[in-house]
Amino acid sequence: MNKTVKELANEFGVSKQTTHYHYNKLTTSKQQRDSHGYIIITDSTEKIIRDRVTNKKRQEMTSLSVAVMSC
Template sequence: MSDNLKTIRELADELGVSKQAIQYHIKSLTNKIRQTNDKGIVVLSVDEQHFIRGKVDKQTNKTETNKQTNRRQTDKQKEWDINQYLRSEIEEIKKNRDKQLAVKDKQLENKDSQISQMQNLLDQQQRLALQDKKMLEEYKSEIKELKSLNIPKQGSEKDDSIQKENSVENVVKYPRKRNKKWWDFRR
């Protein structure tokens, strides 16, 4: 990690305040994931250090000593401007927003193509259903035609009964010859 990164304790010792005071000022920073060192301890970037230093200097302005006054005068050349910190945060947010928008645009394009494919499939399904319906109607009409051909008319019932009687008379007149088998002893 960089030498510019400091832990909360190091910054508190440097500014002469408690760790709780530093943590209080960290809360006013934008909520983002904090960096940690190799031991898992939270470290503050240079921008965050300057921001907290400015907050602490404003609160301790009345009680500072001559040593701190001299240090602050030298720090004024490097003094952290809160506006600069906020601008850097805004730029970071803009970059993230642009990335998210690009991802959303790609997702929308994918969804549009999926919708058009679904519409094509729906159209095909409807066409096939219409074809099936037409074919079913044709089959029904063919079946009706076939049934009308097979159904005997009312006057033809008498003819059928006559044919049956004739067939019965034929059986009586011409009895069937029984098959003679070699085991049949009734002859």
């Protein structure tokens, strides 16, 4: 089922800007818009963005743990 940027951002717990950033990093063949120009996020696109967002969150948490441990 297609989702909006806002729906995806809420689901992932990130900002719409973060979702847009990862969407814009996709190849143009994976970027889709409806007849009004709104971004359409398909299931396959959602999976790619989800992987990128969770990897980024994981990296941030690892960096934070290292910083806390070194104090």
